[in-house]
Amino acid sequence: MPAPRAAARLTSGQLVFGKPEEAKGGRSLLWSCDSGRCVGVPMKAVNGSVKLNGAAVAGVRQVHAPPQPTSSMDDDGGAFRLGKFVEGRLVYRQQFVIRSYEIGPDRTATMETIMNLLQETALNHVMCSGLAGDGFGATRQMTLRKLIWVVTRINIQVDKYSRWGDVVEIDTWVASSGKNGMRRDWIIRDRNTKNMIARATSNWVMMNRETRKLSKIPEEVRQEVLPFYLDRSIIAADASGGGGSKIEKLTDSTAEHIRSGLAPRWSDMDVNQHVNNVKYIGWILESVPLDVLEDYHLTSITLDYRRECRQSQLLESLTSMTSSAASEPPLPASSRCSSDLQSTHLIRQQDDRAEIVRARAEWSCKGQEGRSSSPGMKL
Template sequence: MATPASQTATRVASGQCRFGRPEKTAKCGSLNLRSCDNGGSGRNGRSVTVEAVNGAVHVNGAAAVRVGHVPVPPPSSVADGDAFLLGKFVERRLVYRQQFVIRSYEIGPDRTATMETLMNLLQETALNHVMCSGLAGDGFGATRQMSLRKLIWVVTRINIQVDKYSRWGDVVEIDTWVGSSGKNGMRRDWTIRDHNTKNMIARATSNWVMMNRETRRLSKMPDEVRQEVLPFYLERSIITADANKSSKIEKLTDATAEHIRSGLAPRWSDMDVNQHVNNVKYIGWILESVPLDVLEDYHLTSITLDYRRECRQSQLLESLTSMASSVAADLALSASNLCSTDLQSTHLIRQENDKAEIVRARAEWRCKEKNRRQSDI
């Protein structure tokens, strides 16, 4: 049954359809209205009266259409807005789980998800975790007490390890949870599983501290904030602290870097709501100074990023890369022999004008299987 142009349905649920102020309604299952008017006037100033008894319908006294059975919609288990997040809590609400489909614009030349895609999915799951937990204030992942004190979260280190990259159309299942990290920090961990096989294909851990969004200085964690997040702490580490902090990342210089790419300019679209460059964007800048043969023949299987200062849009950047000494000789080999060993690399993102460090990184690379088989021939 079409609704009058000046009146929309106020509710359709459990077999009942109401417009305006229903005077009488009957049981579920079919549209069984005795009479209903739209309250006297609408946008066109006309009063519309509908009368129906299990079939024959009259609008303002004129026969219109025959109304059949109106199916009862299934009950919704979540609020309409939350349904689109597609996440849920598991393990006594300590772990938040969300599923994603790998889209065509999230894959690279080899048709698999990129490291940037995985990092973006981790960030999205973390933010939805805060939102669905009821902790969110008006900031980007900030709690209510953080918002009152003008505090934001900033990441200091993240380590992601990938066993297998998903392909276009694959569905991945991401779990995330939080725990303590020292006196004033928080740790967030993730696991990524293939939805069909349930095999773990990636894992990640990160450390976060608080910054005042106006002064841009780091802050201690207020007791009020600690009380907010404490009930959600799960002291479980997917990557051990020793492995995550196993060694200090070497600082590259003009003398030690083998490849330098200058003139990298953050764009407006690279900024997040906290008015600095989104932490995922640094992955792309790091790869700008990696040799093309490595990008073509290797998978980036692990990367650790140490964030040393925030970056604004007005700053020009440089990307420095150095492959491990044991790999340097391999890079001089022909492409057919390039995959005889796995690689390691060290990276630095710095400001171009004053050479101030922004991000240090360390990465590991594994030869793509097709190239490994060729090198064994």
């Protein structure tokens, strides 16, 4: 019987192999990408048994494998594109350079940039784990059942924004969340200092991509992802600005600023045929006063996603700003900031005012750099 023409993982969990390919001398090679670098492993089939490097392997089960490597994976930039597993394959780590088009007027990375990097790391985590189907971060069993992941809440806390040319290192891992959800956490560090500069946590549920209805996690999917669960939280559920506390709904009477006529573009849509969750940050900021954007850093934001948004829907952005209860040490007289700020936001459909996203944010005066509660924290 010929060797399987699908991917296989050893029961020890040490190697993930892709589709065999022919090598010189008539050998077949399987590619191992377990350590973040990819190498070819000779294999052959003898009387139905798979042999790797001449040794028989028992108990092989089929899974999907990451894409076959190219020569570019072995150069110095390979780590920036692929990342690697640490802590026994429970944590996925990837590095990114902050590009010129990812910075804002302050010459630092924007909150949208941070969210995009978090999303990219999460998707690469799924791909390199060998579980990826043909969906947007979906596993093979999810793809077979027409299921996709949708985010219900995300909280990001930033101690320091990176600048153009800085290199950041992002760790991510997953855990269960209730009976039918998954939690994904991230840590962002400065690669040079290893100081933690941001952290994030999120909750995800499954949706049928055709009916657009939420779904329970099938047992087959649960068994796929269970070996990757790590029971570790980077942000406590009751932490300030994050966690599970309810975000109050804004109305026309409670909102101080309303921006109407926001139109999703084709480029705002993702492969799951709805607006990418990162795009809402820009619409939220559309109704934030300009002097706040000029004088304050956005240090924390929680987004509570209520429903999908399609391209045909016009949106409204509502914002209400409040001052923090107590300002810390007095600010310089030249500063226009009087205290830190908190804000509440709502993105809704313009025609029927149906809620799409609620959000809560915290803002720190730009004259208060270095006064964060956990600057330069190492983890």
